[in-house]
Amino acid sequence: MSIPQPVDPTATDAWKKLESLADTFQPNLRQWFSDDPDRGASWSFDAGDLMVDLSKNLVNEQILSELLALAEETDVLAHRDRMFSGDRINVTEDRAVLHTALRRPEGERLLVDGTDVVPAVHEELSRIFDFARKIRSGAITGVTGRRFTTIVNIGIGGSDLGPVMVYEALHPYVLEGLECRFISNIDPTDAGEVISDLDPETTLVVVTSKTFTTLETLTNARIVRSWFLEALRENSVSFSEAEAISQHFIAVSTALDKVAEFGIDPANAFGFWDWVGGRYSVDSAVGTSLAIALGPENFAQFLAGFNTMDRHFAQTPAEKNVPLLMGLLNVWYTNFLDADTHAVLPYAQYLHRFPAYLQQLTMESNGKSVRWDGSPVTYDTGEIFWGEPGTNGQHAFYQLIHQGTRLIPADFIAFASPQFPFKDGEADMHELFLSNFFAQTKALAFGKTIEEVRAEGTAEEIVAARVFPGNRPSTSIMAPALTPSVLGQLIALYEHLTFVQGAVWGIDSFDQWGVELGKVLARELMPAVEGDYKALEQQDSSTRQLIEYYRSHRQ
Numbered sequence: 090m091s092i093p094q095p096v097d098p099t100a101t102d103a104w105k106k107l108e109s110l111a112d113t114f115q116p117n118l119r120q121w122f123s124d125d126p127d128r129g130a131s132w133s134f135d136a137g138d139l140m141v142d143l144s145k146n147l148v149n150e151q152i153l154s155e156l157l158a159l160a161e162e163t164d165v166l167a168h169r170d171r172m173f174s175g176d177r178i179n180v181t182e183d184r185a186v187l188h189t190a191l192r193r194p195e196g197e198r199l200l201v202d203g204t205d206v207v208p209a210v211h212e213e214l215s216r217i218f219d220f221a222r223k224i225r226s227g228a229i230t231g232v233t234g235r236r237f238t239t240i241v242n243i244g245i246g247g248s249d250l251g252p253v254m255v256y257e258a259l260h261p262y263v264l265e266g267l268e269c270r271f272i273s274n275i276d277p278t279d280a281g282e283v284i285s286d287l288d289p290e291t292t293l294v295v296v297t298s299k300t301f302t303t304l305e306t307l308t309n310a311r312i313v314r315s316w317f318l319e320a321l322r323e324n325s326v327s328f329s330e331a332e333a334i335s336q337h338f339i340a341v342s343t344a345l346d347k348v349a350e351f352g353i354d355p356a357n358a359f360g361f362w363d364w365v366g367g368r369y370s371v372d373s374a375v376g377t378s379l380a381i382a383l384g385p386e387n388f389a390q391f392l393a394g395f396n397t398m399d400r401h402f403a404q405t406p407a408e409k410n411v412p413l414l415m416g417l418l419n420v421w422y423t424n425f426l427d428a429d430t431h432a433v434l435p436y437a438q439y440l441h442r443f444p445a446y447l448q449q450l451t452m453e454s455n456g457k458s459v460r461w462d463g464s465p466v467t468y469d470t471g472e473i474f475w476g477e478p479g480t481n482g483q484h485a486f487y488q489l490i491h492q493g494t495r496l497i498p499a500d501f502i503a504f505a506s507p508q509f510p511f512k513d514g515e516a517d518m519h520e521l522f523l524s525n526f527f528a529q530t531k532a533l534a535f536g537k538t539i540e541e542v543r544a545e546g547t548a549e550e551i552v553a554a555r556v557f558p559g560n561r562p563s564t565s566i567m568a569p570a571l572t573p574s575v576l577g578q579l580i581a582l583y584e585h586l587t588f589v590q591g592a593v594w595g596i597d598s599f600d601q602w603g604v605e606l607g608k609v610l611a612r613e614l615m616p617a618v619e620g621d622y623k624a625l626e627q628q629d630s631s632t633r634q635l636i637e638y639y640r641s642h643r644q
């Protein structure tokens with residue numbers, strides 16, 4: 090089924106109304122909260138276990154209703170339905186976009202080109218779970234009969250960021266005695282540091298690559314394979330190479346033929362499908378290292394969390410649909426209030442890789458300049474996502490968010506229950522932590538006026554420097570605790586709000602052609618880097634000079 094042409098959002102009535110509202114917009118969160126004592130509650134929404142407070146955003150009823158009209162005029166919800174039902178909305182790659190199928194409960198049906206994809210998803214999941222159970226119980230061991238204690242995931246981009254982020258986030262759920270490590274970069278230090286103290290006899294390597302063509306991953310996999318065989322020999326183990334590789338190396342990919350070419354038996358591989366984008370794949374076989382470390386039951390809960398948010402997004406009326414509302418607010422900030430970036434500030438140390446994960450999800454998805462029919466956009470797309478956990482960020486870059494010249498919408502994320510209930514004397518450490526979370530969004534929203542600064546007896550010459558303008562927008566997301574299910578919900582929330590933005594902008598959020606040119610050039614430059622004089626001569630003066638610098642300084 091072909092996809093309708095994208096709508097130019099600037100041609101809609103809603104866009105024009107939003108432009109004129111923005112022209113005269115004078116947000117005043119102090120005033121709005123005092124005029125409407127229920128603003129906190131009336132702008133807060135539940136989505137699964139998440140409580141999402143939008144009240145400190147620069148939005149009022151009139152703007153919201155125009156944003157919802159914009160969603161209608163740009164066909165966002167119809168596009169959502171196309172995604173969920175497996176239409177080929179990844180137009181430039183002619184693919185369906187069905188990461189949501191990975192978390193459908195067994196028994197649901199989803200026909201794609203006449204085939205129900207759900208049974209295949211669950212079949213693969215049970216293979217993964219079966220394998221994970223055997224690794225965890227010690228029923229499957231290494232070539233010398235010792236239990237696996239370290240899982241090394243080799244992958245990059247979507248084949249790395251999700252597993253790393255989730256492993257860090259759900260650390261309390263990791264089986265004791267088991268550790269995951271990750272190698273992604275082609276910088277030799279990455280593999281070098283990871284393998285430096287590894288015992289080959291207790292190491293299981295998971296080579297994860299959707300395409301199984303990625304230079305970084307295949308290079309790292311070869312390096313680790315050589316290290317592994319050599320290290321086994323050094324341990325004076327007698328073994329057959331083929332047997333040792335088959336017991337210690339598994340693969341995750343959509344391209345099982347390439348897995349075999351690489352030398353891993355496809356029987357030791359877990360698959361997924363071309364309708365799962367790399368940055369949407371942590372809930373596929375790409376999560377195999379997680380299924381092992383966290384256990385099948387926790388991984389199933391993780392998937393159930395995604396599904397909870399999928400159902401919320403698919404079924405909740407527009408005015409309470411959290412991914413829709415958050416996505417539309419981001420459009421408001423980007424296209425009408427000129428925000429360029431968006432901060433994500435988890436008050437949860439376990440989520441320290443969440444902003445990095447979101448960078449791929451949001452920026453690879455929505456960093457596009459043409460719509461899905463090839464027509465150029467005339468408006469900004471994809472915000473720049475960034476962030477660090479609070480409170481660390483408070484002591485580093487919050488200054489700019491509070492008092493700088495830029496508008497930076499920020500998402501604050503926190504959990505009611507801590508993992509470690511430490512007390513500092515009488516004080517509950519988690520409460521000290523969360524007081525900061527509550528304080529920051531309050532300071533951003535309401536600021537501190539010149540009168541308030543003066544009333545504190547501040548010397549007049551530094552009064553101006555101590556004023557906080559306020560009206561700095563934030564969204565607060567809270568949940569009872571950082572469980573596997575809650576993490577799944579959180580990831581799916583961001584997947585769907587990214588989708589909403591892409592749909593309003595009429596772009597294909599599921600391709601990533603922008604990463605190709607650099608890859609091609611890196612291959613082309615290799616001869617020059619290796620010293621081929623003719624190849625070097627053909628380079629532009631800057632590139633040539635950089636390569637010459639490298640060649641004359643390399644030791």
Ligand SMILES: O=P(O)(O)OC[C@H]1O[C@H](O)[C@H](O)[C@@H](O)[C@@H]1O
Nearest residue numbers: 246247248298299300303367604
């Ligand atoms: O999983 P792979 O096929 O190895 O791809 C790994 C990554 O590489 C690419 O360059 C893409 O930009 C990413 O979307 C992808 O996640």
